[in-house]
Amino acid sequence: MFLKSLEFMFKSNNINNATRTITALKSYKEIPGPKTLPILGNLLNLKNFGGEYNLLEFRDFQDILQAQYGDIVKWELFNQKNVYLYDPELIRQAFKTDGNTPHRSVLHPILKLHKKLGIKSTLSNSQGERWRKLRSLSNPCMARPQTILSYLSNQNQVANELINLIDNKFQLDSSEYKFNNFDQILRLLALEYVSEIAFDKRLYCVDESKRLEDVSKLVTCINTFFIQAGRLLFSPPIWQYYPTKDWIEFETASRYIFKKTGEYINKAYNDLNNNTSSLCPHHKKQTVLREFLERKEKYGLDTNDVIGLMTDFLMAGVDTTATAIHYLLYDLGTNHLIQEKLYNEINQVVGKSTEITEEHLSQLKYLKCVVKESLRLHSSVPANSRILTEDTVIGDYLIPKGVVLVFCNSFISKCDKYFKNAKKFDPDRWMNGEENINPYAILSFGFGARMCIGRRIAEQEIYLTMIKLIQKYRVDYIGKEPGLKIGLVAAPDQPLDINLFKR
Numbered sequence: 001m002f003l004k005s006l007e008f009m010f011k012s013n014n015i016n017n018a019t020r021t022i023t024a025l026k027s028y029k030e031i032p033g034p035k036t037l038p039i040l041g042n043l044l045n046l047k048n049f050g051g052e053y054n055l056l057e058f059r060d061f062q063d064i065l066q067a068q069y070g071d072i073v074k075w076e077l078f079n080q081k082n083v084y085l086y087d088p089e090l091i092r093q094a095f096k097t098d099g100n101t102p103h104r105s106v107l108h109p110i111l112k113l114h115k116k117l118g119i120k121s122t123l124s125n126s127q128g129e130r131w132r133k134l135r136s137l138s139n140p141c142m143a144r145p146q147t148i149l150s151y152l153s154n155q156n157q158v159a160n161e162l163i164n165l166i167d168n169k170f171q172l173d174s175s176e177y178k179f180n181n182f183d184q185i186l187r188l189l190a191l192e193y194v195s196e197i198a199f200d201k202r203l204y205c206v207d208e209s210k211r212l213e214d215v216s217k218l219v220t221c222i223n224t225f226f227i228q229a230g231r232l233l234f235s236p237p238i239w240q241y242y243p244t245k246d247w248i249e250f251e252t253a254s255r256y257i258f259k260k261t262g263e264y265i266n267k268a269y270n271d272l273n274n275n276t277s278s279l280c281p282h283h284k285k286q287t288v289l290r291e292f293l294e295r296k297e298k299y300g301l302d303t304n305d306v307i308g309l310m311t312d313f314l315m316a317g318v319d320t321t322a323t324a325i326h327y328l329l330y331d332l333g334t335n336h337l338i339q340e341k342l343y344n345e346i347n348q349v350v351g352k353s354t355e356i357t358e359e360h361l362s363q364l365k366y367l368k369c370v371v372k373e374s375l376r377l378h379s380s381v382p383a384n385s386r387i388l389t390e391d392t393v394i395g396d397y398l399i400p401k402g403v404v405l406v407f408c409n410s411f412i413s414k415c416d417k418y419f420k421n422a423k424k425f426d427p428d429r430w431m432n433g434e435e436n437i438n439p440y441a442i443l444s445f446g447f448g449a450r451m452c453i454g455r456r457i458a459e460q461e462i463y464l465t466m467i468k469l470i471q472k473y474r475v476d477y478i479g480k481e482p483g484l485k486i487g488l489v490a491a492p493d494q495p496l497d498i499n500l501f502k503r
């Protein structure tokens, strides 16, 4: 009743529209959560300080807090106030406040790195006017379906190189091969896909005979960047004051990534100006990078800003996509009937063709459900956030400006309350529309004006790769259920033993 009347009274959940009801609301201090200390917040509740919570096991940490305190939980560290939300309805209220310039929680290690390296903030790490400018430049370049589809032909070549690499691993007389480093191969693949977008350039990451020098180092550095950024983010911020081992590894890897991206983009810029772009003929018309470079002045941005944006795409688009494919192979390797159903669909729509077209993609309905379901169960981004830019009502509470709202996607997507048989890998749940599923219960790519800008690209890369793999091989996974490795991306804690059998 109380909630119903609130819902009626608030046209929006911004408190300015609802001052009359302010007394009916509970305060931020009343939000349940472990006891906090002045200044330190919940520091002494952390395992490193003798407490019970381990931030480095972030998914367990989220689940434990929910089990102890319910669907809205307060957690503080020093001056940062967080509120964890475990209910899609509360998340819906939080997104309503997004407005034109949503603020996402800043990744402090990256902020410090940018300062040290003299890099202006990038899309994923900027706020307010700066973010709006970068996003306004990026949206038309990245969100137009036709632009992304124009990469399909080149992406087919890349995916074929993956198939060649796999085929070369099979012994002459054998139809089976067990991979225990597929995660590395998938990172190379994802880097190749992204570099075409970010650099207008093939690095030949997957084709060992043509692979450009330094590519392996670049991939290792991107991986180190992800792991160490996560470790720094989820550990007490000693690195803010003293260069710890994790910080040094993070900084060294990042310096290399920025150096290489700068080199590649400057080369692309010169090629563009001199009309000598080396990118294959399919892209003679327009490419994402070319569009960024041509339009930057209109938004008051320069080439360095574009370098920052492209480096961002590299960092945001490699481990996320590689991990998503890795988990898809795990899900299909442990659910053979679903795999066969997918194979039948691919066989029916694509047959033996090696050139996947827009027409094929539009017909592969079950494939899209398989990908969506795998992302639901194994979201590579296990939580997302927004910083409140004004006092806001969430549930029964009035939460002050400046608090970080954390959306616990991975908890919600495994809740039977929101998904029937939530822990089951069941792509069919998406086949007949989504009318019974709360849209805020699955946020694999985020939501609203600040949602993942690479979504279309990522989905196209994943669909294409899965078509090529399932068309040629049967996948089997026989190991134990993998644990989680914490980083900026939630990935399996070990390389998965993926067995491939030639069909």
Ligand code: HEM
Pocket (backbone or CB within 6 Å): 104, 123, 124, 125, 135, 194, 197, 312, 313, 314, 316, 317, 318, 320, 321, 324, 380, 381, 384, 385, 443, 444, 445, 446, 447, 448, 449, 450, 451, 452, 453, 454, 455, 457, 458
């Ligand atoms: C399976 C792959 C991917 C997943 C699961 C994923 C997920 C996400 C999520 C959850 C966000 C936060 C959205 C929000 O705050 O509402 C995000 C942001 C972002 N993603 Fe992705 N992503 C993927 C692939 C990519 C790719 C391939 C690129 C680039 C080519 C990319 C570039 C970005 C960027 C730049 C942002 C920041 C956007 C902003 O703050 O305006 N992502 N992604």
